[in-house]
Amino acid sequence: MTDATPAIAAVEISGVDKVFETRSGQVQALDSIGLTVAAGEFVSLIGPSGCGKSTLMRLVADLDQPSSGSLSVFGKSAKQARLDQEYGIAFQQAGLLPWRTVEGNVALPLELHGAASAARTARVAELLDMVGLSDFADRYPDQLSGGMQQRVAIARALAEQPRLLLMDEPFGALDEMTREKMQTELVRISAETGAAVVFVTHSIPEAVFLSDRVVVMSPRPGRIQEIVPMRLGADAQRAARTEELREERGFFDMVTAVREALHGGSPVAAGPRGVENR
Numbered sequence: 001m002t003d004a005t006p007a008i009a010a011v012e013i014s015g016v017d018k019v020f021e022t023r024s025g026q027v028q029a030l031d032s033i034g035l036t037v038a039a040g041e042f043v044s045l046i047g048p049s050g051c052g053k054s055t056l057m058r059l060v061a062d063l064d065q066p067s068s069g070s071l072s073v074f075g076k077s078a079k080q081a082r083l084d085q086e087y088g089i090a091f092q093q094a095g096l097l098p099w100r101t102v103e104g105n106v107a108l109p110l111e112l113h114g115a116a117s118a119a120r121t122a123r124v125a126e127l128l129d130m131v132g133l134s135d136f137a138d139r140y141p142d143q144l145s146g147g148m149q150q151r152v153a154i155a156r157a158l159a160e161q162p163r164l165l166l167m168d169e170p171f172g173a174l175d176e177m178t179r180e181k182m183q184t185e186l187v188r189i190s191a192e193t194g195a196a197v198v199f200v201t202h203s204i205p206e207a208v209f210l211s212d213r214v215v216v217m218s219p220r221p222g223r224i225q226e227i228v229p230m231r232l233g234a235d236a237q238r239a240a241r242t243e244e245l246r247e248e249r250g251f252f253d254m255v256t257a258v259r260e261a262l263h264g265g266s267p268v269a270a271g272p273r274g275v276e277n278r
């Protein structure tokens with residue numbers, strides 16, 4: 001199913017608009033969004049609060065529908081992709097089931113897919129180890145900090161080794177140390193599994209560290225302002241990204257490039273688009 005067709009995009013978004021009807025009138029959250037995320041590619045969305053990042057993620061995840069335009073996930077409709085469990089999700093709210101333990105929450109997608117009990121137990125142990133929660137397997141979500149809950153959600157999203165991960169500020173609630181550790185883990189996991197990732201963040205260094213491309217959005221209505229490809233040293237392979245990268249010149253250059261794109265429309269700082277000024 002997958003190996004023979006590597007050319008199918010993980011996500012294909014074309015001319016997507018989203019208008020919300022509210023009591024005080026219409027809110028255009030997204031305007032003519034076009035974006036293709038290749039299989040295995042890591043794409044981050046960054047932009048000011050309210051620019052439509054979560055809205056766009058919700059459309060991809062079939063939690064809401066576009067007002068116009070089209071959207072597909074591995075060549076399927078958003079709905080079909082959801083039914084086929086084509087992706088794992090980790091969103092702003094951890095979204096754990098309060099009546100299930102940590103272990104029970106992580107095991108849920110495996111249960112839904114009918115994994116054998118022994119294999120499930122082994123996989124859950126491996127995942128909890130990865131997110132550093134082995135000692136909390138039998139706790140309930142309300143006994144955990146926000147950051148720990150978020151790590152459970154991430155483990156759950158990874159449970160089935162999906163070929164697409166949709167992550168909306170998954171590390172927002174984590175302390176800086178844990179956050180960097182999770183970033184490194186995510187780079188490793190996505191490189192190892194070849195999963196495509198669509199990742200929302202407010203952190204420029206986080207976007208730079210993780211991504212192949214950073215999509216910069218502008219607010220009201222949400223549009224794609226610029227797409228910045230990450231060029232990080234001679235070996236730009238994601239698998240080669242390590243902690244040292246954060247100290248490198250090329251890393252800071254990319255942080256500057258994304259920052260300038262975010263402040264686009266400020267001609268003095270950025271100059272004409274595409275012009276190198278570093």
Ligand SMILES: Nc1ncnc2c1ncn2[C@@H]1O[C@H](COP(=O)(O)OP(=O)(O)OP(=O)(O)O)[C@@H](O)[C@H]1O
Nearest residue numbers: 020021022027029048049050051052053054055056
């Ligand atoms: N269900 C809804 N009904 C009405 N308006 C909505 C709805 N959901 C989102 N919006 C509006 O759409 C716009 C985009 O919201 P969205 O949550 O996508 O922003 P965001 O980029 O994720 O912001 P943040 O960085 O703060 O998470 C906002 O103006 C918001 O008020």
Ligand SMILES: [Mg+2]
Nearest residue numbers: 053054055092
């Ligand atoms: Mg959001």
